[in-house]
Amino acid sequence: MKPYKVLVVDDSAFMRKIISDLIEKNADFQVTATAVNGREAVDKVKELQPDLVTMDVEMPEMNGLEALKLIMLDHPLPVIMLSGINEEGMKETILALEGGAFDFIRKPSVSSSHDINSVGESLREQMKEAMLARERREARSASELSSAESTPALQPPESASSMPPAKPADKQDGGGGGHTSGKETQDVKAPILRPLSQGTGISAERKREDKPQLPRTERTRSVSTGEKPEVGRIKSLSPKKSDVPVREPIPPRTPAQGAGPDIPTVSGKDRKLGAKGLTKLVAVGCSTGGPRALKALLENIPADFPAPIVIVQHMPPNFTKSLAQRLNTFSPLDVMEAEQGMILRKGAAYIAPGGYHMKVTETAGGQYAVALSKDEARNGHRPSVDTLFESLLPLKALERHAVIMTGMGSDGAKMMKSLYDAGITSTFAESEETCVVYGMPRSAVELRCVTYILPLQDIAPRLVQVVK
Numbered sequence: 001m002k003p004y005k006v007l008v009v010d011d012s013a014f015m016r017k018i019i020s021d022l023i024e025k026n027a028d029f030q031v032t033a034t035a036v037n038g039r040e041a042v043d044k045v046k047e048l049q050p051d052l053v054t055m056d057v058e059m060p061e062m063n064g065l066e067a068l069k070l071i072m073l074d075h076p077l078p079v080i081m082l083s084g085i086n087e088e089g090m091k092e093t094i095l096a097l098e099g100g101a102f103d104f105i106r107k108p109s110v111s112s113s114h115d116i117n118s119v120g121e122s123l124r125e126q127m128k129e130a131m132l133a134r135e136r137r138e139a140r141s142a143s144e145l146s147s148a149e150s151t152p153a154l155q156p157p158e159s160a161s162s163m164p165p166a167k168p169a170d171k172q173d174g175g176g177g178g179h180t181s182g183k184e185t186q187d188v189k190a191p192i193l194r195p196l197s198q199g200t201g202i203s204a205e206r207k208r209e210d211k212p213q214l215p216r217t218e219r220t221r222s223v224s225t226g227e228k229p230e231v232g233r234i235k236s237l238s239p240k241k242s243d244v245p246v247r248e249p250i251p252p253r254t255p256a257q258g259a260g261p262d263i264p265t266v267s268g269k270d271r272k273l274g275a276k277g278l279t280k281l282v283a284v285g286c287s288t289g290g291p292r293a294l295k296a297l298l299e300n301i302p303a304d305f306p307a308p309i310v311i312v313q314h315m316p317p318n319f320t321k322s323l324a325q326r327l328n329t330f331s332p333l334d335v336m337e338a339e340q341g342m343i344l345r346k347g348a349a350y351i352a353p354g355g356y357h358m359k360v361t362e363t364a365g366g367q368y369a370v371a372l373s374k375d376e377a378r379n380g381h382r383p384s385v386d387t388l389f390e391s392l393l394p395l396k397a398l399e400r401h402a403v404i405m406t407g408m409g410s411d412g413a414k415m416m417k418s419l420y421d422a423g424i425t426s427t428f429a430e431s432e433e434t435c436v437v438y439g440m441p442r443s444a445v446e447l448r449c450v451t452y453i454l455p456l457q458d459i460a461p462r463l464v465q466v467v468k
Helices: 013-023 038-048 064-074 087-098 113-150 168-172 216-223 290-298 319-330 385-392 413-421 440-446 456-467
Strands: 004-009 029-035 052-056 079-083 103-106 280-286 309-313 334-337 348-351 357-362 368-373 399-404 426-430 452-454
Touching: 004 013, 004 038, 004 113, 013 029, 013 052, 013 113, 029 038, 038 052, 038 064, 052 064, 052 113, 064 079, 064 087, 079 087, 079 113, 087 103, 087 290, 087 319, 103 113, 280 290, 280 385, 280 456, 290 309, 290 319, 290 456, 309 357, 309 385, 319 334, 319 348, 357 385, 385 399, 385 413, 399 413, 399 440, 399 456, 413 426, 413 440, 426 440, 426 456, 452 456
Parallel strands: 004 029, 004 052, 052 079, 079 103, 280 309, 280 399, 309 348, 334 348, 399 426, 426 452
Antiparallel strands: 357 368
């Protein structure tokens, strides 16, 4: 097999050399060209049609973000951004991930050979995953095309506005696109993804081998409580942030036992009052492709959502703060980087800070709070989704919901399985058709612990329906 062609883009000749050498330590990749700025990169992508691009974020004449937009418009391909750790570089990186970049790495310190080698390992892993993801998408597209050519054309689905009201038994359909008959509803033990042309996803029924099977209508009630929202109703439930009442701050808490002096601890003026008697909680985990997925999720959750959302996104220190600030501009929720001792409240989302594990703990006063630690990395990550999910196991008084979206590896799947077996209310996994990398969700699906397997655009509406 011929090596994959890579274009390296950086305004520093020294950095171009370092990155090229790191790439070519893997014989499957060959640096076929370099570029000194975004404008030259756009021209060389058009001329050489590489398989992959590494792109510096900050460059003269045309920066990486501007070049990325043009490349994705005319010649979409995997782009890995190289970011500095300055504030502007981090903001630009978050925008690049929203704009279609596959992932990013921070630039290595040229004075540290260990740091250079560490960055090289991460870069080569991302490149391999990018190529695998592309090949899986191409194979799936070819399969769907072949299936479409050999199958009679399907009648277009009824529009949502012309559909009759759903019967109670119909509430097990997968998302927001149409009916699911009893035969089409798939058991979670053998999940089957439908082609895009046949619907928007699957809601897998939960089946317990150690309990007698309930009639279908009763199973529906056990998973999704309340009436199904009318079409177009969800966004109308979202008041503007300015309409959300301001909550009085409460005195600062003492950091949790074992928390080091460098654990970020919220001050009284920054803390917002949590709700006593909190009954619901949503936990989300994601990695590669996560910033874009989180945007799609959080901008469609209404401000009156009756549960806090705690989130682990695999990302280095400092970048998570830029991510939270960016997501806060889109979401009706209050989105923030979590800090030690923060009291969780409805209508807010908390992102674990890079470099810290995040857990949810119950306070003596009956509230639920953030606990941060610098414990050893888990599954190669800190923060880890498994660590967050595991902290929910003892919180049996809460109605708990867990979500795994796009990402490399299997972080979160093991503890989602433990939560599922312990009787968690619902579990969600993003389906392959919309994942940037179908790693973490696939691991959960293979463990047969997923209630709903849905494309990204259907996760928020279904989550709102189930939680409300």
